[in-house]
Amino acid sequence: MSDQRYVVVGGGISGLAAAYALRKKHPQAEILLLEAQDHLGGVIHTDRYSGYVIEAGPDSILRRKPEAIALAEAIGLASIGTNPGAHGAYIYHRGRFYDIPPGVQSGVPTDVWALVQSGLLSWPGKLRAGFDFFLPRITRPNDDIALGRFLRYRFGDEVVDRLAAPMLSGIYAGNIDQMSMDATFPHFKDLEAKHRSIVQGARQTRPAPPSSSGPRPSMFATFAGGLESYIEALSKSLGDVDQRCHTPVVSLEPSSDQGVEVVTEQETIVANGVILAIPAFAAATLLSTHARMVSHVLEAVTYADLAVIGALYKASGPAIPEDKTGFLVPRGEGFQMTACTYVSSKWHYPDVPEGAVIRSYYGRAGEDILAMNDAELLALYRREMHDLLPKLGDPDYTVVFRQPRAIPQYQVGHLRKMAAAVQQLRTDCPRIALAGSYIDGVGIPDCVRRSYAAVEQMD
Ligand SMILES: Cc1cc2nc3c(=O)[nH]c(=O)nc-3n(C[C@H](O)[C@H](O)[C@H](O)COP(=O)(O)OP(=O)(O)OC[C@H]3O[C@@H](n4cnc5c(N)ncnc54)[C@H](O)[C@@H]3O)c2cc1C
CATH class of the missing domain: 3.50.50.60 (FAD/NAD(P)-binding domain)
Structure with a gap:
């Protein structure tokens, strides 16, 4: 030995x-x-009920950070990308689903014209977002700052509450006003240091469009x-x-x-x-x-507790769009659901039966979502889904995943x-x-x- x-x-x-x-x-x-x-x-756990794929925790690996996919390749496991026909998520606001305006990168608008045309923000909100072009820098190289404080200063509350917070803080189930910028989205700091305006910096550093006309490689991966x-x-x-x-x-x-x-x-x-x-x-x-x-x-x-609810609708038909990956629900919209993934639109897992699978997420830092038992969580899901997607009908199968102290708060x-x-x-x-x-x-x-x-x- x-x-x-x-x-x-x-x-x-x-x-x-x-x-x-x-x-x-x-x-x-x-x-x-x-x-x-x-x-x-x-x-990481996958429920494979009747051959469907329903994730309890993470569902994707970001390709841009190469370590995890390189490890999969090293052990001979081939990855699959997201459905190229599904582009981005909706954002829910006051009874409507809005497209994320084109050009939004990491929750921050970079296409002024697209922002002007979007119904997601009010006119004062759009105007306030434009202050980014003129405001002096707020960050200093050796000082960390809350992501929310930084973005509220540069773009105003509406961009943060309706766009950036649901997109960025969802990853951490965190409160954007307490999240460390250095530990989560440090490139904003680099952009401000180099360009002062985040919009201008993001536009200048935007990756060039792919040279071939074929489908763009998927940013995210998973496995059969x-x-x-x-x-x-x-x-x-x-x-x-x-x-x-x-x-x-x-x-x-x-x-x-x-x-x-x-x-x-x-x-x-x-x-x-x-x-x-x-x-x-x-x-x-x-x-x-x-x-x-x-x-x-x-x-x-500290950690955030999460509850993830998976639901299968064998005959959901057009109630779940094929061209979107799901939707985000900002705080303050009157729902406890923070986001929902249209799993069967986002991923075309090989060999799964017909039907629509969706996953809904509950729990944010500071909330005690797991004080509810499974039956209460399912009742909450049905009530909220009835308001959000009234044509969805009743699920054929549901599963509750309880994730206590699941995501560390940076x-x-x-x-x-x-x-x-x-x-x-x-x-x-x-x-x-x-x-x-x-x-x-x-x-x-x-x-x-x-x-x-x-x-x-x-x-
Ligand atoms: C709902 C959810 C969605 C997510 N989505 C994504 C995503 O899409 N993409 C992404 O990249 N990341 C995502 N994440 C984050 C990512 O999944 C996790 O950060 C990562 O999987 C954590 O892995 P880990 O091994 O560090 O910790 P864990 O998965 O927590 O594993 C730690 C293990 O240690 C064991 N353990 C604890 N104490 C002891 C002990 N004393 N002795 C022996 N064993 C012990 C536990 O039982 C556990 O199995 C998500 C996380 C959650 C919760």
């Missing part, structure tokens, strides 16, 4: 990517992956059978890595000569190195005795605090490294990148 042993704690995408990178780096070492629940994947196929393929690719579910790690004992003692309910495993690929609150508990400062910083990271100053925590842990417990979605990016590619960095940090 090898005299080198590594333990990865947590079997979500971060843990699986860490185990993959460890196996590459240390081909002879013994590697264990310990997961508390009865399945791998963490928040949904994202759980990625988890299944990754798990399989790990070969002799010892992957154990139902194995929560209950404490860690770092000892300088022998390594780290990893204590589970069944046994104590001594490892040369440990990667914690678990949420911040769980890592905080394991580090509370030996790395108190780090533990305090991680404990302070508040102002987040990156600086996390960088300091990662650094401090190297001093306090050099054989333990941190990975996971709370450090410097919540997206799946960010998690993969972060896990690779954690593995690099190990001897």
Whole structure:
């Protein structure tokens, strides 16, 4: 047996990517992956009811950040893109669905004429958005700022509340007025630094249109059978890595000569190195005795609870447009639903039966959406859908996914605090490294990148 042993704690995408990178780096070492629940994947899970694909958590991987798709390719898993016939989402406002005005990039308008023509904003709102052309800079290179404060200053409240917040804060289930710009959309800061006006900067840096007349490559990807196929393929690719579910790690004992003692309910495993690929609150508990400062910083990271409702309509007909991916519901419109994806329009998964699948999202930072039980959530869904899409009818199948403490909230100053925590842990417990979605990016590619960095940090 090898005299080198590594333990990865947590079997979500971060843990699986860490185990993959460890196996590459240390081909002879013994590697264990310990997961508390009865399945791998963490928040990634696909319901395959009757051959349909209904995601419980994420549904897509951003191609622009290459790590996650490169990993899929490395293990021989082919990705699929979004339906080229479906373009963007609607935004709901006062009883109507509006197209997102052409030229809106990351929630920010760049095409003045399209904005003028859009019914989504009032005339004073459109005029206020134009202040961006004249206002001086508000950001400074070394200071973080709330995304909402920045965008409200440059474009006014209407652009933020009706356009930017539903588009940008949805990804984080966050409050745009508390979200760190450095940790979420730092390119706005770069644009302001270089061009002062965000609109002008975004126009100048807009990617050139594709040279060929064929369909544009999809920005997002998934896999036949949904994202759980990625988890299944990754798990399989790990070969002799010892992957154990139902194995929560209950404490860690770092000892300088022998390594780290990893204590589970069944046994104590001594490892040369440990990667914690678990949420911040769980890592905080394991580090509370030996790395108190780090533990305090991680404990302070708050999370949003989410509920996702999947629904299947076998004969929905035209009630669900084929050319849109769904709609966003801004705060203040009188609904608890934050967004809805027309799954069967957005993705043409191979080999799924006829019928329309939609997913609706509930829960924002600071809300206690999971105080409702499943029956209450379903009743809420039916009530709200009846108002939003009255022609939809009754679903043939519904499923409620409860995602407690699912998405970490990146508040102002987040990156600086996390960088300091990662650094401090190297001093306090050099054989333990941190990975996971709370450090410097919540997206799946960010998690993969972060896990690779954690593995690099190990001897
Ligand atoms: C509803 C939703 C939609 C999303 N949509 C997208 C999207 O479309 N695209 C995208 O890129 N990202 C999306 N995200 C974000 C992305 O899915 C997550 O950030 C990412 O999957 C987190 O992976 P992780 O492995 O870091 O954490 P997790 O998935 O939370 O996994 C951590 C694992 O650690 C285990 N664990 C915890 N404590 C212990 C312990 N003591 N011992 C052993 N195991 C432990 C947990 O059981 C869990 O399985 C979405 C997230 C949610 C919730």
